[in-house]
Amino acid sequence: MRKLKFQTCLLATSVAAVRLAFAAEAPATPDVPVMQEVLVSGNRAALPGVADSATEGTVSARQLAVRPLLRTAELLETVPGVIVTQHSGDGKANQYFLRGYNLDHGSDFATSVLGMPVNVASxxxxxxxxxxxxxxxxxxxxxxxxxxxxxxxxxxxxxxxSARIEYQRTLKAPLVDVSLGQHRYRRVLAAGSGQLGGLDVLGAFEFAGNDGPWDQPANLRKRNAVLRASNGSADNGVAVTLMAYQSDWRATEHVPERAILNGEIGRFGALSPSDGGVTHRYSLSGEWAASGAAGASRVRAYVLDYGLNYFATPSGFISGASADQHEQADSRVTWGLDARHSWQLRDVELSAGVQLRQDRVDNVGLYDTVDRVRTNTVRQDRLRETAAGLFVEARRQWTPWLRTTVGLRRDQIAADASATGGRFNLGNGGTASAGQTSPKVSVIVGPFGEHAGTELYANWGHGFHSNDVRGATSGTHPSDGSPADRLALFARSTGGELGARTRPLKGWTSSVSLWQISSASELVFVGDAGVTEARGASKRHGLEWSNSYTPNHSLTIDGDVAWSHARFKVPVEGGGAHVPNAIPLTASLAVNYAPDGAWFGGLRLRYLGAYALEETNQQRSTPFWIANLKLGYRLGARWQASVDVLNLADRKANDIEYWGGACTRAEQRDGSCGGGIDGRLVHPIEPRSVRVSLRTTF
Structure with missing residues (x-):
């Protein structure tokens, strides 16, 4: 009955929000002022007078075009302080780090593409x-x-x-781009746009493959397609987008460092010959927007089909001569809606909206496997998870030098889980529901007379990440049947920030922020074991300095330094309070050169400081820096060639380091393994590699 009432409330709220959004006026004539989003081109920092904090901004397509990339997800490193690495094969989601958080594969940083959330719940x-x-x-x-x-x-x-990624509606000209590189890297992209039946239609197809430097070739194969039809602009128009993505790969997982040092495997060697996976993502999304003198409205809706079968051997050979491989399987359909409206009421800009999302998970499971063949079901479940968020935000300019933004958000999650497999899992399952109200406050002071480019910011608010619904509905551990505590659906966080943004010189924007955040619980779902673990409350604080300098139309220089301090509020057993894999110091420098002439290019340097591998901080990672370079030349109006040199200085370091128990094949064979040997687990960064691209437009 409670579930029925909840869903009825969601439906009523959705209908009301959609009606509210469509009540906005039709697109206005050019001489009527309209409310619309302000974007910045050429400089990623938000403009004074627009930003609500010192740590927000926009990255333009022009900056992305000349940025050297080893992996696609490194696009997020345009966000100051974000670090993107990998501990497995490149067909899998990357490892992300920000503000003293090991975000794992995205647990505390929200990303959306065309309004569709990318983060997958449960x-x-x-x-x-x-x-x-x-x-x-x-x-x-x-x-x-x-x-x-x-x-x-x-x-x-x-x-x-959070990061919101948007695609273009049209391209200046159709293009074909062909890239080749070392380790059998190859990529073909064909994209173009035109008019069809009064609509702007954009289409793109990508095929990519890569073996990587690994002794065991990755055999990565990626197929990707986009079809987008639109009319009007992002503020006054409609768009419908179809996206289809498939990938399969073989992975070299992180391995015990001692296996490399003692010569059992090479630096780029693997313990298991059949790790890797297959994945797909198919989506249909639509959006409608209208802006007028009375306000601005936007409605976005989507449905997507997602699947993953991932095979990994993170512990090596603890259990025996056969590798301890397991499969994690996920198959679901997700639909959602985001509807919002903004009004200008005298001195107050008021915004309100509703966000709905439902994940219909037909199967989410963990299986023991040998060479990708299932030998045992550890756990297998069917899930339904419905999330609703209502928000309202008021922004007021009190005086020419003072404005405030006050927001309130209410989130509700209702879920049910049914165990469909696993010897010790069949008693698990049930329903769970919870909610959280999150207030938000921002105070902005400035500009200051002749120093009109300077603003001061004070921000505070509550946030959260949800937890896997299996952790909220499971009373036993699926691996052995031992009792398990049911955990909360919400892990609450509270954050505050003091910041300043200034423009010391023409084209130069500099911002500094002192921030802190506390999390009620470091609750994470451990897919390798099929359980949710509570790792205690934590607190973090840090200092960030971000700079973006555009002295002219052709040149942009970005430089960032981020320091953070992450600790558990209560030391764990053994006396340690350090949060493992929380990077305390990062720095980056990027130079982008994109004139209208023949030559263009980009150089990026990134530094990762040493971080604790376990709670006592006795074991630490090795710090390193790495540089990537892109250099290109336009061969007339239609052709351009470019070369990317990745890991320019050929640094020998590790993309990621962990501390944990594992066994190699030799240790299992000679009987020294026992229940696992604690040690450093590493995944090396790729050596210097060169990729050459040729592009033509027509």
Whole structure:
């Protein structure tokens, strides 16, 4: 009965929100002022007078075009302080880090593409799993980012921030881009747009493959397609988009470092010959927007089909001569809606909206496997998870030098889980529901007379990430039947920030922020074990300095430094309070050169400081820096060639390091393995590699 009332309430709220959105006036004539989103081209920092915090901004397509990329998800490293790595094969979601958080595969940073959330709730591998491999960088119009929990329209998975990625509606000219590189890297992209029946139609297809430097070739194969029809603009128009993505690969997982040092395997060797996976993502989305003197409205809706079968051997050979491989399987359909409306009421800009999402998970499971053949079902479940978010936000300009933004958000989640397999799992399952109200406040002071480019910011708010519904409905551990505590659906976070943004010189925007955030519980779903673990409350604080300098139309220089301090509020058993894999210091420098002439290019340097591998901080990672270079030349009006040199200095370091128990084949064979040997687990960065691209437009 409670579930029925909840769903009825959601339906009524949705209908009301859609009616409200469509009540906006028709597109206005050019001489009528309209409310619309302000974007910045050429400089990623938000403009004073527009931003609500010191740590938000927009990255333009022009900046992305000359950025050297090893992996697609490195596009997110345009967000100051974000680090993107990998501990497995490149067909899998990346590992993300920001503000002292090991975000795993996306648990505390929310990303959307064309209004569709990318983070997957109650995922087979990890909560908030965020696979961005389906992106086509050439189609992106801009990336709008925020950090912190201060915006009312940011909901689940946004404790550290969010990024909204938008695609273009038209291209200047059709193009074909062919890229070849070392380790059998190859990529073909064909894209173009035109008019059809009064609509702007954009189409793109991508095929990519890569073996990587691994002793065991990755055999990555990616197929990707986009078809987009639109009319009008993003503020006054409609668009419908079809997207289809498939990928399969073989993975070299992280391995015990001692296996490399003692010569059992090479630096790029693997313990298991059959790790890897297959995945797909098919989506249909639509949007409608109208802006007028009375306000602005936007409605976005989507449905997507997602699947993953992922095979991994993170512990090696603890259990015996056969590798301890397991499969994590996920098959679901997700639909959702985002409707919002803004009014200008005298001195107050008022916004309100509703966000709905339902995940219909036909199967999410964990299986023991040998060479990708299932030998035992650890757990298998069917899930239904419905999430609703209502938000309202008021922005007021009190004086020429003072404005405030006050927001309130209410989130509700209702879910049911049915165990469909697993010896110790069949007693699990049931229903769970919970809600959270999250207030948000921002105070902005400035400009200051002749220093009109300077603003000061104070921000505070509540946020959260949801937890896997299996953790909220399971009374036993599926691996052995031992009792398990049912955990909360919400992990609440509270954050605050003091910041400043200034323009010391023409074209130079500099911002500094002092932030803190506390999480009620470091609750994470561990896909390798099929359980949700509570790792205690935590607190973090840090300092960030971000700079963007555009001295002229051709040149942009971005430089960032981020320091953070992450600790558990209560030390774990053994006395340690450090949060493992929380990177305390990162820095980056990017130079983009994109004139209208023949030459163009980009250089990026990134530094990762040493971080604790376990709670006592006795074991630490090795710090390193890495550089990537892109250099291109336009051969007339239609042709251009470019070369990417990745890991320019050929640094020998590790993309990721962990501390944990594992066994190699030799240790199992000679009887020294026992229940696993604690040690450093590493995944090396790829050596220097060169990729050459040739593009033609017509």
């Amino acid at each position: 995922h087979a591998h990890g909560q908030g799993y965020m696979d961005l491999n389906f992106l086509m960088p050439e189609l992106i119009s801009h990336i709008q980012y925020r950090k912190g929990v201060y915006a009312a329209d940011d909901g689940d998975f946004s404790s550290t921030g």
